[in-house]
Amino acid sequence: MNNEYRPYTLIAELTYRCPLRCPYCSNPLGYAGHGNEIDTDTWLRVFHEAEALGVVQLNLTGGEPLLRDDLEQLIERASRLELYTNLITSGIPLTFERLSRFAALGLNCVQVSVQSSRSTESDRIAGAPSFHRKLEVMQWVASLELPLTLNVVLHRDNIGEIAELIALAERVSADRLELANAQYLGWALKNRVALLPTREQIETARTIAADARERLRGTMEVIFVTPDYYSVHPKSCMDGWGRRFIVVNPEGLALPCHLAHTLPGLRFDNVTKRHLADIWHHSDGFNQFRGDGWLPDACRSCDRHTKDFGGCRCQAFHVTGNAGATDPACSLSPDHGFIESARSQASQSAGVPILFEYRNGRGFAQ
Amino acid sequence: MREAGQSRFDRRAGRYLLLYPEMGLELSRTATEIARLCTGEWTVDGIAQHLAQIHSEISPVEIMRDVRDFLKTLACRGLLQGFK
Numbered sequence: 133m134n135n136e137y138r139p140y141t142l143i144a145e146l147t148y149r150c151p152l153r154c155p156y157c158s159n160p161l162g163y164a165g166h167g168n169e170i171d172t173d174t175w176l177r178v179f180h181e182a183e184a185l186g187v188v189q190l191n192l193t194g195g196e197p198l199l200r201d202d203l204e205q206l207i208e209r210a211s212r213l214e215l216y217t218n219l220i221t222s223g224i225p226l227t228f229e230r231l232s233r234f235a236a237l238g239l240n241c242v243q244v245s246v247q248s249s250r251s252t253e254s255d256r257i258a259g260a261p262s263f264h265r266k267l268e269v270m271q272w273v274a275s276l277e278l279p280l281t282l283n284v285v286l287h288r289d290n291i292g293e294i295a296e297l298i299a300l301a302e303r304v305s306a307d308r309l310e311l312a313n314a315q316y317l318g319w320a321l322k323n324r325v326a327l328l329p330t331r332e333q334i335e336t337a338r339t340i341a342a343d344a345r346e347r348l349r350g351t352m353e354v355i356f357v358t359p360d361y362y363s364v365h366p367k368s369c370m371d372g373w374g375r376r377f378i379v380v381n382p383e384g385l386a387l388p389c390h391l392a393h394t395l396p397g398l399r400f401d402n403v404t405k406r407h408l409a410d411i412w413h414h415s416d417g418f419n420q421f422r423g424d425g426w427l428p429d430a431c432r433s434c435d436r437h438t439k440d441f442g443g444c445r446c447q448a449f450h451v452t453g454n455a456g457a458t459d460p461a462c463s464l465s466p467d468h469g470f471i472e473s474a475r476s477q478a479s480q481s482a483g484v485p486i487l488f489e490y491r492n493g494r495g496f497a498q
Numbered sequence: 499m500r501e502a503g504q505s506r507f508d509r510r511a512g513r514y515l516l517l518y519p520e521m522g523l524e525l526s527r528t529a530t531e532i533a534r535l536c537t538g539e540w541t542v543d544g545i546a547q548h549l550a551q552i553h554s555e556i557s558p559v560e561i562m563r564d565v566r567d568f569l570k571t572l573a574c575r576g577l578l579q580g581f582k
Contacts, residue, residue, distance in 0.1 A: 308519055
């Protein structure tokens with residue numbers, strides 16, 4: 133098999149349902165129901181097909197994966213397939229007994245996110261009371277000796293709390309701390325004006341995170357993800373389209389990234405209708421932006437395209453209307469002016485409170 | 499000293515992978531042998547001595563260096579418990 137296109141990670145989005153309503157949710161807009169979720173047997177088959185294809189890592193995510201009552205079965209099968217299985221969760225709703233069951237069935241690690249280091253603020257951003265329960269869940273994870281990642285999506289209302297967030301991660305004995313700036317797609321793009329930090333905020337936070345990374349080396353891995361809007365070069369989105377990751381969404385669509393199906397004109401296949409290996413190797417959607425044949429001339433002649441693989445297709449589409457355009461995050465993009473004006477807007481509105489639009493659809497109720 | 503990840507054989511590459519949250523390391527044959535002894539029951543010196551007995555064709559000094567280098571790499575990434 134051509135190893136250039138070998139998937140290592142399956143991102144299983146088990147549901148779009150979620151008890152939280154974060155305004156930067158990475159789920160697509162307008163999906164919060166569970167009418168068409170694929171069933172347990174289909175997921176189990178997908179795990180087998182993914183493992184046979186080369187996948188060794190499994191992220192169980194959502195929405196909130198805990199809302200699936202077959203999670204035990206899924207974890208048990210993943211463990212039998214020797215998939216390194218990471219549960220990405222808000223921790224709600226969960227009991228210690230259920231988490232213990234997951235651990236006994238072979239769950240490898242847990243990622244919990246908080247919205248802020250302060251309970252009131254965290255609950256405000258999440259749109260639901262959740263902070264204290266998250267702390268409790270992280271203690272359970274530590275007590276079961278499962279590796280713990282604490283994830284915080286950064287934006288202008290919480291990026292000033294970097295030092296407190298690091299202290300929180302130390303307090304809950306996290307093994308990894310992901311300080312990840314929101315990526316401005318989906319809900320975060322809708323709320324960009326309320327969320328995008330200023331350059332000064334980013335630089336201050338980055339310095340504090342870099343110091344912590346040094347100080348905690350060997351105890352906790354501290355990762356700081358800069359938003360594309362403040363990078364000179366685009367990020368290597370998903371490590372390149374259809375190179376390392378397969379996302380299967382709650383309805384069974386197999387995708388190169390979690391928003392690929394929001395791009396018009398691309399056709400993606402459903403795992404209920406086509407074998408995953410066939411989709412990975414031969415489907416139009418996965419092949420659309422592989423290699424460098426599709427790149428605009430300016431990108432193809434730039435030696436960075438072997439590092440960033442052309443950046444993010446969804447960002448290109450949402451900003452320029454053309455999914456095949458140069459990622460506007462690149463300072464060489466003809467559309468980079470959009471990014472510059474967003475930065476300037478952020479700097480002008482610094483300190484001005486702006487209401488964000490909560491992700492709608494409470495999940496439980498639908 | 500205990501290794502925090504999980505190793506599995508990778509049929510495609512024909513070698514072992516050491517898997518951690520969001521990442522994996524492809525192990526050389528030597529690294530595989532070292533990683534397998536990171537069970538919590540061995541010391542660094544113990545691992546090096548054990549491997550030196552198996553690989554008498556390689557100098558113990560070289561083995562000790564390989565063991566320390568590899569374990570240090572893991573420890574720096576926070577992937578090893580109890581390494582000093």
